[in-house]
Amino acid sequence: MYARVAFPLPYESYYTYKIPDGLGTHIVRGMIVVAPLGKKPAVGVVLEVVRESGLPGIALKEISALGDPELTVPEDLLTLVEYTAGRYGTTPGMVFKSALPPGTLQRRKLYLYPGKQSIPQDCPREAREFLAKVAANAGRIAYSDIKRLKIISLKTVDSLIQEGILSVSPFKALRIAGSKKRWVKATGKTIPENLRNGTKAYHLLEKLIGSDECISTAVLKNQGFSASVIATLHRKGLVESEFRDREIEDIGRMESLVQERIFELTLWQRAILERVEASLNAGSYTGFLLYGVTSSGKTQVYLEAARLALSRGKSVLVMVPEISLTPQIVSRFERSAGVSPLVWHSHLTPTERALVYKRARSGEARLIIGARSSIYSPLKKLGLIVVDEEQDNSYKQDDPAPRYNARELAIEKGRLTGATVILGSATPSAEAYYAAKEGKLKLHTLPQRVAGKRLPRIEIISTASREGDRPKTRPVFPHGFWPVSERMHTELSIRLKNKEQVIVLLNRRGYSSSVICFECGWLGKCPDCEIGWTYHKARNRMICHYCGKEMPGPTVCPNCGSARLSFRGAGTERLEESLKNLFPAARIKRLDSDTATGKWESRDILDEFGKGKIDILLGTQMVAKGHHFPAVGFVGVIGADVGLSLPDFRASERVLQLLTQAAGRAGRSSKKTVTGLVMVQSFAPENPLFEYLLKDDYTGFLENELRIRRALKYPPFTNLILIEVSSTEPARALAGASGIKDEVCGNFKEKPFDVLGPAKSAIFKKGKLYRYQILLKLPTDYEFGGLNDRITSMVKCSRGFSVRIDIDPVNFT
Ligand SMILES: [Zn+2]
């Protein structure tokens, strides 16, 4: 018997190994195994078990060890991995690298666990002794420690592994020292009469009696039961506690979650839920697009849908763009879904991720909330997949491969597992909207904000320097505090005086976007990318936002020595400085990737804002995500034009999405006193984009956008393949790109698709590399597998340049 094993390698899909005698029945498709690759042992996944190797006359190496059976990849996940590899032009092994807990396929160190097979009668004494030790310390003895232990020989251990009596895993058993958590449960079944009805203690006891299981005090705290309430019940002997190991507790919940009034479902919410219920009952795939304006109750639909699925014994996957930016959704699910969610995010340690993976696989975890890669969570009996903010770019992985789009994979996963899929957005992507128009997704709209909340009023402010004005004088800015305009300054003052909270968005980080010398005209550029430096004042560094190179901030011009340097263009850091100067008494906090560097910093800033401890929250697009802060009446947008000039056919779609999302943060209170107002500052207010924003006509924008895309052959009317060729020598990069183009076009008399390029990439030089790109526009029904194979085989033997292939790219720089 032979096994085809996938390793995380870019070009080879699998290698074939001989299965050692006696192991034949234990090795199955999906199993993690260890096998020699070159001179070193490597960890891979079995794709197939075959009778014949298909390689006659070649002596094949043998599989050396069986991996942790609890990590074995279930069939539907394997199929999804293989689909990803084919769809996005990579190998299954590379996809497993994203799909499996990080490190599964890379670890050098392996840990011993008891295997599936029982210990035979004739087992020698020292082997028995060793096996007992492994059983007592499962996952804590490393394979490399065996020699040092001097109980048993390495050879004997190998044969025990081969017989399946022992297994190895790249993961150490999870043990977080000194972090026991308290869990409580009720001692009796009735509430004693001396406990006053309506008190917190009464409600808590009622809750605990209603639950058969222990509840963690952390969860109770999140639900509003303080430690002292728990202590009160304890003193009366009404509850008992136990201490459990902390496992995956840190799920990014938010304390300040406003207790939302439970609104009766609207007609529109009920309409989609009825269809979802029918789909769940049928147990076959249906895809929905939930197009609901901001504050129209999309999350409530997700929650109700999740409850419907869970009550049918199915599991649920909820995908969000970024966990630390969406703590409110985590908290709402934790509070109301009925089962506790597990969170799948990039801040988990590999061992924690392995634990989440195993729990999903065993069926113990039934609700997972996660970002992009959670599409690969092996949930059992999957009933529902929700993709919130489906238009968000973060669902697409740019680098490294696999460059997949999780929104698309969600639909495929739904098809594979017969699950219902809901894509939700206030500003759907052109792709999803078109799919709905074509009937591939069932479109449901939520056209109104819930409970009489009104859409905010929108005002566009021109900050274009007027004809004849010298650029240095900008009369629209107060006291020289650019970039906040006079008009916005006035409104901010009023709102702050009214004790309202405000959000100010500027989607560019740093202090200034260019450094120029007044004397000689020197313009500071990253020497590698030839792109202007972004100045970061707090750290006094100039940073290249493309390659990350840094230089100390200049005090004099490096060209002429003049001290008259000008820092032009505003980023969030300068905006923060301006706001602090304009409103010295206000409590101001900045949220961007420079201030939110740690694990939960963005959540903490949002939490503080939710608790009313911040007056002005300013930042990049991070402040515009689906946050729900009812006290916010005003949202200001500075530099609405940022991003419009990018060489990307989705540029205007993205800017309008961002503006609409930002506007959606205003006026979410049901109180009549807080009226929503959004002010948008633009250098080019005549852009038709603002018409759509003012008319609140996102659908009109999409219709127009689809007309343009059809004419220019862009998605959703085509599939794009971006081939980027780079080298330290520009000539090699160009030669490589031309070679690939010939390979792509060579076989066709008449090409069934368009080929653009090779052309210099929008940023020609990135770091030390010169880059050329070729863009293919293929009809959507075009099978590009063969094309891909030809490019791959050419790339494999190329020298002197490297190639990056991005299928349906979302990032063109
Ligand atoms: Zn100079």
Ligand SMILES: [Zn+2]
């Ligand atoms: Zn650079």
